[in-house]
Amino acid sequence: MMAATPLLQVRGLTRRYGARIGCRDVSFDLWPGEVLGIVGESGSGKTTLLKCLSAQLEPDAGQVVYATRDEGPRDIFALSEPRRRLLMRTDWGIVHQHPVEGLRMGVSAGANVGERLMAVGARNYGRIRASALDWLGRVEIARDRIDDMPRTFSGGMLQRLQIARNLVSSPRLVFMDEPTGSLDVSVQARLLDLLHGLVADLGLSVVVVTHDLAVARLLAHRLMVMRAGSVVEEGLTDQVLDDPQHAYTQLLVASILHP
Amino acid sequence: MSPNAVPPAPEFALAVTGLGKQFTLHVQGGVVLPVLSGMNLEVAPGECVALNGPSGAGKSSLLRLVYGNYRAQKGSIRVRHRGQVVDVATATPQKILELRRHTLGYVSQFLRVIPRVPAIDVVAEPARAVGMSLAEAEHRAERLLSRLRIPERLWSLPPATFSGGEQQRINLARGFVVDFPVLLLDEPTAALDADNRRTVMALIAEAKGRGAALLGIFHDAEVREAVADRVIAMRPPAMAA
Numbered sequence: 001m002m003a004a005t006p007l008l009q010v011r012g013l014t015r016r017y018g019a020r021i022g023c024r025d026v027s028f029d030l031w032p033g034e035v036l037g038i039v040g041e042s043g044s045g046k047t048t049l050l051k052c053l054s055a056q057l058e059p060d061a062g063q064v065v066y067a068t069r070d071e072g073p074r075d076i077f078a079l080s081e082p083r084r085r086l087l088m089r090t091d092w093g094i095v096h097q098h099p100v101e102g103l104r105m106g107v108s109a110g111a112n113v114g115e116r117l118m119a120v121g122a123r124n125y126g127r128i129r130a131s132a133l134d135w136l137g138r139v140e141i142a143r144d145r146i147d148d149m150p151r152t153f154s155g156g157m158l159q160r161l162q163i164a165r166n167l168v169s170s171p172r173l174v175f176m177d178e179p180t181g182s183l184d185v186s187v188q189a190r191l192l193d194l195l196h197g198l199v200a201d202l203g204l205s206v207v208v209v210t211h212d213l214a215v216a217r218l219l220a221h222r223l224m225v226m227r228a229g230s231v232v233e234e235g236l237t238d239q240v241l242d243d244p245q246h247a248y249t250q251l252l253v254a255s256i257l258h259p
Numbered sequence: 260m261s262p263n264a265v266p267p268a269p270e271f272a273l274a275v276t277g278l279g280k281q282f283t284l285h286v287q288g289g290v291v292l293p294v295l296s297g298m299n300l301e302v303a304p305g306e307c308v309a310l311n312g313p314s315g316a317g318k319s320s321l322l323r324l325v326y327g328n329y330r331a332q333k334g335s336i337r338v339r340h341r342g343q344v345v346d347v348a349t350a351t352p353q354k355i356l357e358l359r360r361h362t363l364g365y366v367s368q369f370l371r372v373i374p375r376v377p378a379i380d381v382v383a384e385p386a387r388a389v390g391m392s393l394a395e396a397e398h399r400a401e402r403l404l405s406r407l408r409i410p411e412r413l414w415s416l417p418p419a420t421f422s423g424g425e426q427q428r429i430n431l432a433r434g435f436v437v438d439f440p441v442l443l444l445d446e447p448t449a450a451l452d453a454d455n456r457r458t459v460m461a462l463i464a465e466a467k468g469r470g471a472a473l474l475g476i477f478h479d480a481e482v483r484e485a486v487a488d489r490v491i492a493m494r495p496p497a498m499a500a
């Protein structure tokens with residue numbers, strides 16, 4: 001799990017919405033093979049932070065330095081727009097809080113998954129379709145739904161489709177915003193197992209926002225707790241949940257039945 | 260050897276020095292709950308040390324501190340890890356996870372695993388994490404599940420619906436599936452019948468035999484006397500004064 005340099009080095013990341021604070025002065029390192037969980041109450045800035053990290057939103061201040069494969073650590077906001085787009089396509093996956101933001105609603109389920117492979121250079125139709133089928137299976141979408149349009153899917157199925165679309169191209173880093181929030185517990189468990197396996201076997205790195213502390217416990221190596229835009233506590237996941245130091249984290253943990 | 264030479268002290272596997280722990284409960288108006296102060300102990304390879312004392316004495320907290328699950332306020336928790344000495348009290352999260360993967364085993368009273376994963380995989384997982392082949396990991400897992408009398412028909416089922424005693428044995432199997440150099444046991448026989456209690460005593464004896472250092476809480480006096488080389492008495496801090 002320990003490489004020489006972090007995959008992501010985040011320093012002083014700040015984003016305002018007018019007078020309102022989205023996130024403030026966030027700094028951390030993410031190592032290859034590491035899963036970082038971000039927890040906190042609604043409106044605490046989790047989505048804002050994730051969007052800044054994944055270059056979907058321009059921060060007002062701060063840096064996100066990503067260890068590129070060919071050129072070493074680079075500030076993603078200092079890259080040219082085409083270069084950044086390429087990076088996002090080849091190296092990253094982004095799973096949005098609302099699946100429609102991350103899917104193309106006008107093409108079939110199979111095309112949503114296959115498109116990602118084509119974006120990284122796959123050309124063989126048979127192999128692309130086989131991969132798509134494989135990934136639909138892994139997220140428990142029936143094979144015979146491959147040619148259906150996403151609008152015929154339930155919310156939970158859309159989320160699983162979005163996840164398949166993002167993982168099919170073997171990204172190095174995946175950003176997820178409440179990936180299991182809309183799933184029933186059984187599918188959620190399956191997905192946790194799948195993600196756990198990908199991290200363990202492929203060394204995938206993940207930044208995952210979740211309000212579910214049980215999900216955070218099972219998936220994340222480390223946790224960051226946010227409140228009103230700032231990180232109030234961070235550390236080893238079970239340490240933060242079992243021996244929280246900050247008053248807000250204690251309140252958060254105490255409000256949950258079995259974190 | 261000169262007449263006043265002392266034999267070298269055995270190298271510790273685990274050394275706790277000046278350990279202090281208290282909880283500050285902000286939700287309860289900032290009440291401070293002292294749990295440990297100035298705690299010292301060493302465990303040598305091949306030795307089993309039992310923590311003994313009334314409920315609330317801080318026994319489980321001490322094990323959790325050693326595992327890096329609780330944060331220490333004072334002192335050090337040194338663990339010999341692959342030829343180095345690592346202080347859990349100041350180690351990075353990454354280092355603590357590495358320590359847990361290779362050196363520190365912990366059998367807690369609760370089983371916390373991803374739902375829907377079969378018991379056999381739950382047990383094999385720590386072995387896979389240290390790089391054992393799937394076949395070897397599964398073989399070891401099966402052996403432990405048999406020894407701990409988990410019926411074979413349960414192996415492919417997720418342990419979420421298992422009985423308390425069955426879950427405890429899954430936890431035990433996870434703790435013994437890798438030959439951890441340091442093993443922490445929190446009441447490992449609490450929910451077990453006599454036969455399984457004897458199996459656990461045998462597992463502990465074998466672990467000592469291969470040089471593991473064990474630190475445990477054994478509520479059952481018979482088990483404690485059978486496995487422990489030393490007993491450390493602990494008292495709640497209020498009475499300690």
Ligand SMILES: Nc1ncnc2c1ncn2[C@@H]1O[C@H](COP(=O)(O)OP(=O)(O)OP(=O)(O)O)[C@@H](O)[C@H]1O
Nearest residue numbers: 017020021022041042043044045046047048049211
């Ligand atoms: N586009 C926007 N324009 C103005 N304010 C915004 C915008 N997006 C977010 N905010 C504000 O920024 C703050 C952080 O919002 P954010 O969406 O990051 O929270 P969150 O932690 O993801 O919450 P949730 O758990 O509800 O998804 C909130 O006060 C929110 O109202």
Ligand SMILES: Nc1ncnc2c1ncn2[C@@H]1O[C@H](COP(=O)(O)OP(=O)(O)O)[C@@H](O)[C@H]1O
Nearest residue numbers: 242243282294313314315316317318319320321
């Ligand atoms: N996470 C925690 N937060 C607050 N107090 C705790 C926590 N864990 C343990 N304690 C308190 O620390 C004291 C020692 O508990 P514990 O270590 O479980 O004792 P023992 O295992 O000896 O019965 C108790 O007063 C207990 O309530």
Ligand SMILES: [Mg+2]
Nearest residue numbers: 046047097177
């Ligand atoms: Mg959000």
Ligand SMILES: [Mg+2]
Nearest residue numbers: 318319320476
């Ligand atoms: Mg206890």
